Amino acid sequence: MNLGFRVLAEFVSAAVVGGAVGWQLDKWFGTSPLFLLVLLLLGTAAGFWNVYRIAVKPPGRKP
Amino acid sequence: MAEAMDPIHQFNIEPIVKLHLFGLDASFTNASLFMLIIVLAASALMLFGTSKRSIVPSRLQSAAEMAYEFVANTVRMSAGNEGMKFFPFVFSLFLFVLFANLIGLIPYTFTVTSQIIVTFAFAALVIGLVIAYGVIRHGTHFLGLFVPSGVAPALLPFIVLIEVISFISRPISLSVRLFANMLAGHITLKVMGGFVAALLGAGAYAIIAPLPLAAIVALTAFELLVAVLQAYVFAILTCVYLNDAIHPGH
Numbered sequence: 001m002n003l004g005f006r007v008l009a010e011f012v013s014a015a016v017v018g019g020a021v022g023w024q025l026d027k028w029f030g031t032s033p034l035f036l037l038v039l040l041l042l043g044t045a046a047g048f049w050n051v052y053r054i055a056v057k058p059p060g061r062k063p
Numbered sequence: 064m065a066e067a068m069d070p071i072h073q074f075n076i077e078p079i080v081k082l083h084l085f086g087l088d089a090s091f092t093n094a095s096l097f098m099l100i101i102v103l104a105a106s107a108l109m110l111f112g113t114s115k116r117s118i119v120p121s122r123l124q125s126a127a128e129m130a131y132e133f134v135a136n137t138v139r140m141s142a143g144n145e146g147m148k149f150f151p152f153v154f155s156l157f158l159f160v161l162f163a164n165l166i167g168l169i170p171y172t173f174t175v176t177s178q179i180i181v182t183f184a185f186a187a188l189v190i191g192l193v194i195a196y197g198v199i200r201h202g203t204h205f206l207g208l209f210v211p212s213g214v215a216p217a218l219l220p221f222i223v224l225i226e227v228i229s230f231i232s233r234p235i236s237l238s239v240r241l242f243a244n245m246l247a248g249h250i251t252l253k254v255m256g257g258f259v260a261a262l263l264g265a266g267a268y269a270i271i272a273p274l275p276l277a278a279i280v281a282l283t284a285f286e287l288l289v290a291v292l293q294a295y296v297f298a299i300l301t302c303v304y305l306n307d308a309i310h311p312g313h
Contacts, residue, residue, distance in 0.1 A: 009236040017235060021231070046229040049226075
């Protein structure tokens with residue numbers, strides 16, 4: 001359960017950060033919704049990347 | 064009654080001593096009071112636990128020693144021997160979160176880790192330390208953290224962007240994990256408690272009131288596990304992130 005929650009938190013937070021950064025960039029440059037979409041996708045990719053890293057090397061073992 | 068049944072009411076912050084400094088609300092609240100209690104309790108465990116230093120440890124002394132060895136092993140395992148210079152930091156963080164979670168389980172107490180601003184402050188402190196130490200120790204080489212080796216040059220800009228987003232998301236996932244676990248657990252307990260009270264007042268249905276009561280007992284045990292586990296997870300992830308600052312580059 002704990003690992004599942006960790007994976008969820010890593011994945012969701014990366015996507016949320018990507019979306020938030022994109023939204024703010026759009027607000028600054030007035031290019032809505034270009035950056036929001038691009039960074040939301042990148043954030044989702046970063047979320048998968050985070051999850052992949054957990055799967056490959058569970059933390060707590062010797063790195 | 065409505066207030067007693069409201070599962071969110073327990074997270075209200077109420078000022079005990081009102082204090083306004085330079086236009087800022089610096090009141091001494093119930094959250095501050097419990098932080099003070101947590102610090103005193105954690106200090107008391109270590110001070111009284113290590114005051115006798117007998118060969119055959121008392122219960123308190125072995126509790127203090129076990130906490131020390133547990134965290135020391137965690138730090139050594141995930142950040143190497145070099146990571147031991149951060150041991151005081153990780154140990155304080157672990158004890159504070161552990162005591163905050165455990166004390167919060169006692170009825171009528173306030174859980175400081177169920178406030179996202181508290182957990183986020185810790186997470187920001189951890190990431191701030193990682194960045195500061197990484198830059199001081201490695202200078203611009205610290206940025207190598209964002210450039211994994213063995214990536215095709217065409218893909219590099221994307222990978223770097225993804226790594227940066229993944230790095231920024233760390234303080235958020237670190238803080239939300241602890242906060243959400245505590246918040247959800249305490250709301251569940253309170254809702255179950257509300258069921259008991261509501262069923263008792265519902266005439267013939269009072270006969271099934273023991274069911275949610277039994278659920279509370281089971282959930283309290285589960286929350287005890289979550290409280291310790293989340294403190295451990297917070298400490299171990301701190302070590303993993305510090306390890307990145309000590310050895311950047313994959």
